[in-house]
């Protein structure tokens with residue numbers, strides 16, 4: 566089966582606020598599995614359901630795994646209805662995103678957070694996170710609220726990226742139309 570497509574900026578669906586998951590159905594289990602496959606395939610360290618066009622509060626995260634011939638086992642965290650609390654301190658991290666092609670920028674985040682969610686069996690999860698994992702949790706929960714990391718950088722940097730992205734899309738559209746019309 567083909568992998569789900571990751572939506573890319575400026576797709577409006579990325580601005581959707583996702584709805585809480587009321588029951589963990591087979592569809593939700595399947596979605597979580599599909600999302601893990603996409604995350605490891607790209608590869609990325611996290612993915613929110615919003616990014617595959619499903620506006621529900623589900624994220625998958627794996628900040629340990631690296632694509633280096635199985636030295637690290639795949640051990641995804643699957644977080645249903647994730648919520649962050651006890652934000653503490655500040656950290657600046659260079660972030661990228663599967664939905665924001667060819668761009669990285671420094672973003673200020675809380676240095677430490679507590680993640681609360683449930684797993685696919687409905688059991689509560691509580692994780693005290695710092696460093697990369699804390700940054701990743703905040704980035705993914707932002708997706709569920711329709712926020713991209715480029716919404717958290719300076720207006721100047723953002724508008725530079727938006728311009729670059731527009732040019733890139735125009736270029737792709739022109740290449741596409743010339744090949745299809747012959």
Ligand SMILES: [Zn+2]
Pocket residue numbers: 661662663664704708
């Ligand atoms: Zn992202």
